[in-house]
Amino acid sequence: KAGVTQTPRYLIKTRGQQVTLSCSPISGHRSVSWYQQTPGQGLQFLFEYFSETQRNKGNFPGRFSGRQFSNSRSEMNVSTLELGDSALYLCASSLSSDKKLFFGSGTQLSVL
C-alpha cells in the first residue's frame, strides 16, 4: 500500500511569491492534516480536512490556506511568501478515530 505522497520534495521561492504544495493520502484515508516544522518552533498544526471540509485550523495567518478534493487529495497554498515561511511542510493522513497520523516525506520550502 502506498504511503502519503507529497510533491514537490524541494521548493525555492522568493519573497512575495506564492506556492502550492500537494499531498496524496494513503488510499482510504479521508482525513488530511498539514503541519509546519521549523528548528525553533517544532511541528505546528496548520489545518485539517475531512471529506473536503476544513475541520480544524491552527494559529497561522490567512496567507496559509488549503483545500481537499473529492478523492481526498489535498493542496495547501501560501501567498505573499515571507522569509519566515521557510520550513518543512508535512502532510499526514489518518484512517480512523484512533487519530493515528501517517506522515509524508514533506516539502522543504526555502524562501529567499
Next chain:
Amino acid sequence: QKEVEQNSGPLSVPEGAIASLNCTYSDRVSQSFFWYRQYSGKSPELIMSIYSNGDKEDGRFTAQLNKASQYVSLLIRDSQPSDSATYLCAVNRDSGYALNFGKGTSLLVTP
C-alpha cells in the same frame, strides 16, 4: 495555548540501557497520546499510541500514561544505536484528528 512539553535533551544512554523519555501536557480533556520517532532529515514515524491510563508495551517500547498527572512517558529497553533520533510526544487537540506536538527529545545511544 494548549502545550506539550518535553525536555529537548540530548539524552545520552549507553547501548543496552533503558532510555526514558518524558512528556507533560496542559489540556486535561486530551484523550489520545502518541510517540513519534524522527530521524534527521526524515519525517515523523508513529511508534506508539496510548489512550488509557497505565502501560502499553510493544516490543522494546513501553508507553506509560497518567492522566491525573497529565504525564506521558516512553521507555525504550535494550537501546540500540539505531534508536538514536528525536522522539516527539503528541496529544490530540480536540475531537478531530489534529495533534499538538512537543518540540521533541533528542536521544543518542552510544555503542
